[in-house]
């Protein structure tokens with residue numbers, strides 16, 4: 097079982113991940129467990145303060161190190177107590193390494209993940225220096241918090257775990273898993289608003305279908321994301 101521990105001021109947001117679809121079912125099946133740690137619970141003043149103004153001035157507030165570090169250390173303790181030997185602490189940040197399918201696969205090899213969601217202007221740099229192993233960005237734009245990025249990363253990881261997706265082949269075939277986009281998909285009816293399903297998909301000739309799909313995947317990638325083909329060719 098994978099162990100995921102999330103440091104967040106908004107633990108309630110994570111029910112979106114744990115209660116629906118593939119990721120909800122995977123938790124029910126005991127493929128992973130997820131525990132949220134709210135830094136407010138580690139604040140030592142009566143108002144449970146977790147943020148303060150930045151040294152040097154400037155707009156916004158910064159998450160203070162002490163409650164975050166205590167939350168991270170508690171998460172680490174839980175993971176160690178659950179027998180996790182191979183764990184990494186990731187801060188979701190627009191300054192991190194850009195998330196790709198390759199990075200998802202890399203991160204999915206850890207047995208335990210501790211995922212830090214920032215808020216406001218971010219977290220005190222000393223938390224990153226002393227507790228974080230890697231920073232991951234989900235794209236070149238700025239969100240108001242790290243909760244959605246944590247869920248994006250976890251969703252992408254969970255669907256790779258054995259038993260999470262009913263038809264594992266569908267994960268192997270998907271866009272980005274082989275360096276190209278996926279071929280177009282069709283289901284019933286055979287004719288929709290006058291548009292027919294391509295003939296080759298109706299014949300049941302597996303080799304021809306495979307050839308057609310490979311061609312479509314390449315063509316689609318060439319038109320929409322030629323940059324992927326350059327990376328694929330330089331890798332092979």
Ligand SMILES: C[S@@+](CC[C@H](N)C(=O)[O-])C[C@H]1O[C@@H](n2cnc3c(N)ncnc32)[C@H](O)[C@@H]1O
Pocket residue numbers: 187188189190191212213214215216217218219232233234235236237238239240241242243245
């Ligand atoms: C408003 S952002 C802070 C941005 C920070 N001041 C900066 O310029 O780098 C608040 C939090 O949202 C999360 N976040 C925002 N955009 C993100 C992205 N593209 N990828 C991952 N996390 C992101 C981070 O956890 C961050 O601490």
